[in-house]
Amino acid sequence: MLLHFTKMHGLGNDFVVIDLITQRYRLRPKDILLIADRHFGIGCDQVLVVEHPRNPDVDFRYRIYNCDGSEVEQCGNGARCFAKFVLDKKLTGKRKIKVETSSGIIELGVTADKQVRVNMGKPQLKPADIPFQAEATAPSYNLDVDGQSLSLGAVSMGNPHGVLVVNDVATAPVLELGPVLEAHPRFPQKANIGFMQIIDRRNIKLRVFERGVGETLACGTGACAAVVAGQEQGLLDQSVTVTLPGGALLIEWRGQGHPVMMTGPATTVFEGAIQL
Numbered sequence: 001m002l003l004h005f006t007k008m009h010g011l012g013n014d015f016v017v018i019d020l021i022t023q024r025y026r027l028r029p030k031d032i033l034l035i036a037d038r039h040f041g042i043g044c045d046q047v048l049v050v051e052h053p054r055n056p057d058v059d060f061r062y063r064i065y066n067c068d069g070s071e072v073e074q075c076g077n078g079a080r081c082f083a084k085f086v087l088d089k090k091l092t093g094k095r096k097i098k099v100e101t102s103s104g105i106i107e108l109g110v111t112a113d114k115q116v117r118v119n120m121g122k123p124q125l126k127p128a129d130i131p132f133q134a135e136a137t138a139p140s141y142n143l144d145v146d147g148q149s150l151s152l153g154a155v156s157m158g159n160p161h162g163v164l165v166v167n168d169v170a171t172a173p174v175l176e177l178g179p180v181l182e183a184h185p186r187f188p189q190k191a192n193i194g195f196m197q198i199i200d201r202r203n204i205k206l207r208v209f210e211r212g213v214g215e216t217l218a219c220g221t222g223a224c225a226a227v228v229a230g231q232e233q234g235l236l237d238q239s240v241t242v243t244l245p246g247g248a249l250l251i252e253w254r255g256q257g258h259p260v261m262m263t264g265p266a267t268t269v270f271e272g273a274i275q276l
């Protein structure tokens with residue numbers, strides 16, 4: 001089967017987007033691995049799949065696969081690319097698009113300056129909902145790593161995140177600590193690990209070691225989780241510019257019980273077809 005795809009990115013977090021509404025194909029695990037492979041396939045951090053919804057109240061089903069082949073619950077940069085994709089391909093003409101993910105429904109819309117604004121839903125802070133092993137909810141938790149105690153915020157944005165505050169993202173041990181914390185036994189489904197430098201109450205710098213991928217140039221859910229963790233620790237205001245290696249996102253959260261809003265760009269790079 002010759003499968004058509006679109007290569008996109010959100011601040012350098014890159015995707016292969018596949019429309020399974022106008023194309024009929026059942027993607028196999030080996031297809032995802034080949035598509036994501038930067039040497040033998042197309043190459044991307046995540047494969048995003050556009051499908052018909054199962055729920056009649058929403059417009060699309062949005063499925064997300066990390067480049068290691070694992071299917072995951074949520075992807076924020078991908079959500080913005082998803083919105084641009086379905087509008088550019090005229091799969092919908094709606095200004096507000098409702099999308100079903102494996103962690104719930106999110107709403108997407110395009111702003112006057114062609115950025116995409118996403119209602120990412122309410123963050124989950126209860127340990128069992130993240131999931132994270134702890135007796136009770138807290139703004140931060142102490143975690144033992146090789147005999148060293150680290151303080152970390154834990155948040156679910158549909159997918160699990162741990163967030164550490166560091167003095168300087170440029171020298172933070174992202175590649176050393178990232179894989180160890182990603183697979184820490186207190187995160188039974190593993191986690192994405194953010195390293196957050198607080199510039200002031202409305203500006204942070206962030207690097208993210210993504211579960212199933214490694215460090216990426218940007219992570220949308222990671223940016224949301226960092227702002228939630230920073231607010232819970234009393235360090236941040238409600239509206240925060242998050243500067244990642246690939247560029248900046250605006251993240252807004254009005255506190256517990258409210259959804260996190262994410263605004264940022266979505267970019268198409270090229271179109272192609274791959275023989276599967």
Ligand SMILES: N[C@@H](CCC[C@H](N)C(=O)O)C(=O)O
Binds near residue numbers: 013076221
């Ligand atoms: N790049 C993403 C997150 C993708 C999923 C993540 N690696 C996970 O395993 O949960 C984003 O922009 O949010």
